[in-house]
Amino acid sequence: SHCDWSSDVCSSDLYVCSNCYYHFRIPSDLYIKLLIDENNYEEFGKNITSKDPLKFKMPNKSYEEQIEVYKKRTNKNSAVTTLKGKINSNDIVLAIMDFNFIGGSMGSVVGHKIGMAIDLADKEKLPLLIITASGGARMQEGSYSLMQLAKTSSKLAKFSKNGGLYMVLLTDPTTGGISASIAMLGDVIISEPNALIGFAGPRVIKQTIGQDLPEGFQRAEFLLDKGFIDYIINRNELKENIFDAF
Numbered sequence: 672s673h674c675d676w677s678s679d680v681c682s683s684d685l686y687v688c689s690n691c692y693y694h695f696r697i698p699s700d701l702y703i704k705l706l707i708d709e710n711n712y713e714e715f716g717k718n719i720t721s722k723d724p725l726k727f728k729m730p731n732k733s734y735e736e737q738i739e740v741y742k743k744r745t746n747k748n749s750a751v752t753t754l755k756g757k758i759n760s761n762d763i764v765l766a767i768m769d770f771n772f773i774g775g776s777m778g779s780v781v782g783h784k785i786g787m788a789i790d791l792a793d794k795e796k797l798p799l800l801i802i803t804a805s806g807g808a809r810m811q812e813g814s815y816s817l818m819q820l821a822k823t824s825s826k827l828a829k830f831s832k833n834g835g836l837y838m839v840l841l842t843d844p845t846t847g848g849i850s851a852s853i854a855m856l857g858d859v860i861i862s863e864p865n866a867l868i869g870f871a872g873p874r875v876i877k878q879t880i881g882q883d884l885p886e887g888f889q890r891a892e893f894l895l896d897k898g899f900i901d902y903i904i905n906r907n908e909l910k911e912n913i914f915d916a917f
Contacts, residue, residue, distance in 0.1 A: 685907050694863045694906055696843060698745065699752045699767040702802055706765070706910050712756030715791070716784040720748040724779075727811040734811040741772050749780045750805070753788045755797075761914060764792040767802045770844070775805035777849060778812040782819025785853065789826040798836040800913075803854045807847015820852040827856050838913070841891065841900065843867050860900045861913070862891040868900070 685705065686695035704710060720738065727734040742748055750772035755764050766788040768775045777785075785801065792799035808816035827837060839857035843866040850870050854860075862868065869889035877884055887893040894900045904912050 687906050692864060692905065694843065694865065696770055696804065698771055699747070699769040699802075702767050703752070703754070703756075703765075705906070706758050706913070707754075707756040708758065708760065712754045712765075714752065714754040716749075716753050716787050718748060719780050719784060721778055721780045721812070723811075724815055725811070725813050727813075737773065737811070745769060745772050747772055749784060750775045750777070751781045751784050753784045755791065758800075758910060759914060761798070762795075763798050763800055764788050764795075765800050765802070768804045768849075770804040770806075773809065775803075775849075776807060776809035777805060777816055777819050778809035779815045779819060781809075782816075782822055785819075785823050786826050789823070789830050792837075793826075793830045793833055793835055796835070798838065799830065800838045800840065801853055801857075802840045802842060803845040803849050804842045805845060805847065805849040807849055807851075817848070820848050824852045824856060827853065831856075831858070840909075840913075841866050841868050846870065846872070855899075859902070861902045861904055861909075862895070862900050863906055864891060864903055866891045868894055 686697050687693070703712065720742070723734045729737070747769060750769050752767045752769065753765070755762070757763065766785050768781070788801070789799060808820065810816070830837060837857050838859045838861065839854055841854055841860065841862040843863065845854050845866060845868045847870060850868060867889055868891060873884055873888055885893065891900065891903050895903055
């Protein structure tokens, strides 16, 4: 259990409870406000939006209609925001996923924009930070979504070969195809406290193997103890410590 985000012990800016330190999910704009010096940055790829290559229809609405709903709800055109700015006077390229946009799922646009961020960091010899928050690949785009996992991973491999520094911040949740690709390829892998990190959900795993799972399974602290991630940093200490992690 944890405190209500609306209680007076919860930071109005960072949505971290000062009593129990629970980290509530926040949209990508708040990470920009938290990290970027003087909120001064150059966003790119802002107007790229998803098409509907499979003409995917659900019982209540089409994929195209779903995209329009989430564009209005989040004031974003996709589930990732890509930008260039400064953190503590250090130039950096960021890609920030937003769980509020169809669960932060990776479709062709998300993969393309993350690829743009990797290419820019590679070209300008800048560090790259990706902040993940996702349920995985976007089912409405089928194999187009799965192709993005390979595309972004191969671009990161090239970036690494060229000497680029890639940092990743895992937030709640980082699951599915995202955890199986970009989330676990960082030179430095940071997580927020108690973030859910994994591929399949714990209920699916438990049903598959027929065994009870360890306490805290797939939470950041469990993965840190097993050597799967490098650091856990509290959100309200992130900016001052992010470049001390390597």
